[in-house]
Amino acid sequence: MIKQEFLDKMTAAVANGYPQEAEGLARQAVSQGDDLSTIIERGFVPGIRKAGELWEKGEYFLPELVSSAEAMKAAMTVLRPEMEKTASRSGTRGKIVIGTIEGDIHDIGKNLVTAMLAANGFEVHDLGANVQLQSFLDKALEVGADFIGLSALLTTTMIGQRRFMEMLRAKGLDKKFKVLVGGAPVTVRWAEEIGAAGYAENAVSAAGLCRRLMGERT
């Protein structure tokens, strides 16, 4: 039986954004031979959710969110190889290919979404910035992605999101992937207009959106 107190420490380490502490607790769990999926689901994941809640309340801003995501990453870096060793695949929540669209080099927003999705247990393939439309598709086909995330920070590059949707429809692949769009100029309306599966205003709601679209109750 894993003590609740121990799990609470993990939750706090992530929510407060302490990577070293989170890493230490993860190592301790491994050496104790704890059930690692319980450690993740009841220890660390509630921490990143709490950080998300605090963000939504306006109490947390980017630096706090980044620290929490880093703490989560530190814990998972310890836990993931261990779980693979014991063949108890951690079971990702879903796979997403993400990047900033061609012609656009702004990627801080996209990096935050990547960090939050990874922290929420998604397998994220981040293609970086100024990514060709075809590369998104190639990678998505290669890894068997559930989602494709297109970020555009300029009204001028936002048009690429529409072109991507048109490309998917032309190839008959629009039902295969759920396309998510984001970025400063992007709105819900735009997402609907181009036929994207979803839009999120920030990294925290992006994580919530992916979980919802994977049929999870949030």
Next chain:
Amino acid sequence: MSATIEILPLAKKVKVRKKAFLSEALREADVPLSLYCQGRGVCGKCFIEVMDGKLPFFQPGEEELLKRAGLSPAHRLACQFVVESDLRLRIPERSLLGRVSVLEPAFEVQLSFDPVIKKYHVLLPRPEIATAEAELDILLQAIKSVPLRVALPVVQELPAVLNRSGRQVTAVVREGKELMTVEPGDTSAGVYGIAFDLGTTTLAAELVDLASGRTLGREARLNSQAAYGADVVSRISLAFEGPGRAAILRRAVLSDMNRIIRALAASAGLSPDLIQAVSVAGNTAMNHLLLGLPVDSLAVAPFNPVFSTLPDLPASELGLEIHPQGKVYIAPNIRSFVGGDTSAGLAASGFSEGRTTALYLDLGTNGEIVLRKGGKLWATSTAAGPAFEGMNISCGMLALPGAIYKVEADLNGFRCGTVDGAPAKGVCGTGLIDAASLSLERGLLTPQGQVTTASRTIPLTGSLALTQKDIRELQLAAGAVKAGIRMMLEANGLKAGDLEEVMIAGAFGSYLSVEHSIRLGLLPEVEPRLVRFLGNASLAGAKAFLVSFPSRKKAEETAAKIEHFSLASRPAFQEVFVSSLEFRTWK
């Protein structure tokens, strides 16, 4: 099918096509509506009140914006409103673009007087049979000039002009290398130029007497392109949609400039024909749109401009209504996001000549940062977003009458100073900075930017308050500037303490509080005496290009040698940016 719209309080009635967007109908009716986000329905600046007529359902997000603006449920966003039937509406003042006043340069330009156009009044000797000299040679000898470039019509008309005037003429010479015209009689007193600061939001201009270097008048107006989106990127993206759209933007700004030219000439009692030179300092997108150049390359990576430096252009070709042979000079662009406004400011302020370690800042939607060290210059731009212009702030506005531009501590709260002392209507960038800094000092705000009051707002006046989201927007704007300065300094092995001078140009004028900016971390911790406010340095530079034409060459050399420092492509940028969001002093 059309519908009639009655517009209060402007007492206007217009007929519009059904199914048209209300914002477009109002634009066609010349209603100066604030369409900050280019009609995307996200900025919440264009609410109108429906007095009579069908109220449409809310669009996604609209209700939230309405709530945030604290308006009655009869308000809708004009840009989301599809006209279905006759309407009677009232446009709240907050939704209208206001009148602008000229932001003046706050310093004297220290450049030698050497105007771009010089006039020489001479009485020409008659040619003698013994020498039978050519008329043009006689003229050139009389003005002691080397051979000049001359347009054919000038030579064609020369004999007639000489005859008519009894050989008493005034030769008009541009940059000491071109004979522009030869006028009969003595017209040497009448030579004028107009300097333009072509801003994304506002145009400011000065009428300059090129014979004396004196400024005879100033004019300003909002850039009419603002009706098509407030920021540079929205203009670029509109132009990007097709040549027709780009032409609309070009016509809009040309018409603004011609109106200013006429107004300046009229108030000085001159004919616009007497204006022979114009100079324009504007950011890269603005000068590209003015010249009818494609902006595609400005719109996507790697963001390179079509030109950096151009020779004088004929005003007639450009469409500016001045002297038929008048010329227009465009201040050189440094890079796509560091444009002619910056090169003009650097030239006028002498920044490009200095030897000390110094920083030049122009803080707007796009923050330009130039660092000087050991005579070398680096320039960068940082996307501060529109918070400094008050645009994504719930009660934000430009520094127009009624804007809170200054906040001071008071026993019970804050004491606010407004532009022109008008009743407070909103808060502009400098007021926002003061308010945040004082709130930080009083513990109403944490360094992380969390509002700690029970109401989660920071009240400024009885009806105006800053929200948590407003503070977050300010953090993003200040953080972008701070990250830019930090990275420029670090890359050159400098600390804030090494700075011997900090020059601040742009819309903040001299109203930016150094103390509060340092407390928030917008400016590094330097002695306040080292900070110098330049005001409208871009306009000062445009004037310098008229009254001291060698400054053009210097500006072009600076633009060519200045090193571009790209922030976004540096791996450390994200970390530095995120860690710069905290409100605290730094060295």
